[in-house]
Amino acid sequence: SQQGEEDPQALSIQEGENATMNCSYKTSINNLQWYRQNSGRGLVHLILIRSNEREKHSGRLRVTLDTSKKSSSLLITASRAADTASYFCATDRRDDKIIFGKGTRLHILP
Amino acid sequence: GAVVSQHPSRVICKSGTSVKIECRSLDFQATTMFWYRQFPKQSLMLMATSNEGSKATYEQGVEKDKFLINHASLTLSTLTVTSAHPEDSSFYICSAREVRGKWYGYTFGSGTRLTVV
Numbered sequence: 603s604q605q606g607e608e609d610p611q612a613l614s615i616q617e618g619e620n621a622t623m624n625c626s627y628k629t630s631i632n633n634l635q636w637y638r639q640n641s642g643r644g645l646v647h648l649i650l651i652r653s654n655e656r657e658k659h660s661g662r663l664r665v666t667l668d669t670s671k672k673s674s675s676l677l678i679t680a681s682r683a684a685d686t687a688s689y690f691c692a693t694d695r696r697d698d699k700i701i702f703g704k705g706t707r708l709h710i711l712p
Numbered sequence: 713g714a715v716v717s718q719h720p721s722r723v724i725c726k727s728g729t730s731v732k733i734e735c736r737s738l739d740f741q742a743t744t745m746f747w748y749r750q751f752p753k754q755s756l757m758l759m760a761t762s763n764e765g766s767k768a769t770y771e772q773g774v775e776k777d778k779f780l781i782n783h784a785s786l787t788l789s790t791l792t793v794t795s796a797h798p799e800d801s802s803f804y805i806c807s808a809r810e811v812r813g814k815w816y817g818y819t820f821g822s823g824t825r826l827t828v829v
Contacts, residue, residue: 637820644805644822645756690755700746700807700818702756 608691608703616711621678623706625691626671632694634667636676638687639705645690648676678708686710714740716808718821725796725828733791733824735806741786742808747779750803750823762789796828 608625615621627634636648651658651667651674658665664677678685691703715738725731735745743764748756760770760781768781778800780792789808793800805823809816 635818642803642825645820647820694818698744698809699758699761701758702748704755707753 608689608706610706611704612707612709614709614711615681617681617683619681621681621685621708621710623676623689623708624673625675625703626673627691627693627701627703628672629693630696631669632696634665634674635692635694635700636663636665636674637690637692637702639690640687648689681708681710683710683712714738714808714810714817714819716742716806716819716821718806718824720824721822722825723827725826727797727828728795730792730794731796731826733793733804733806733826735789735791735808735821737787737808737810737819740808740810742789742810743786744809745783745789746807746809746818747781747789747791748805748807750805752803756805759791793826796826798828801826801828 631653633650633652635650637645639645649660649663649665651665662679667674686709688705688707690705692700717736719734745762747759749759750756758771759774760768762768762781762783764783764786770776783789803823803825806821807818809818
């Protein structure tokens with residue numbers, strides 16, 4: 603399969619709680635990116651983490667990368683209703699292809 | 713920042729007709745562009761890599777005669793869905809790769825929703 607795996611596939615949490623999504627991949631990478639996609643819309647780039655970085659923050663987002671385990675996590679703190687969307691990790695592979703994981707559908711409950 | 717314009721955003725066509733989708737890098741040159749396909753509630757699947765001035769490289773299982781890709785200039789790649797069928801209905805997204813010296817980045821278009829009736 604050309605895709606990585608993400609878990610959970612779907613996640614529902616109460617507004618204000620933290621949401622954690624995980625991503626695993628198979629091949630060596632240059633960097634890993636996380637994107638958000640609202641239903642039926644295009645992609646919004648959230649954050650990029652390079653293969654030599656272990657953690658990165660951007661506002662309420664925190665991304666970790668463990669290249670030894672070939673995995674990454676995205677944490678959204680203090681979730682809001684507007685965070686409801688699908689979240690995808692995308693690996694920038696050594697063959698210059700961007701390959702997407704299967705995604706996590708996040709639903710923030712009011 | 714870098715902008716990629718994808719057009720049209722939505723298109724409805726009849727079975728058997730062909731549809732062309734354009735992907736333009738507006739403020740940078742893109743020697744490489746990528747085409748993805750996304751079915752409802754699924755992820756983006758890479759269809760092909762488009763290189764300026766050469767033939768596209770298709771992923772396994774993607775019919776190159778059905779999905780024609782042309783990358784004739786450094787700012788434009790087109791995807792033509794030929795003899796479209798209802799099962800080709802999907803969301804198609806392009807991405808352009810910008811290279812500046814040792815730095816490079818990817819910018820995605822806003823997608824095209826194709827409905828074949």
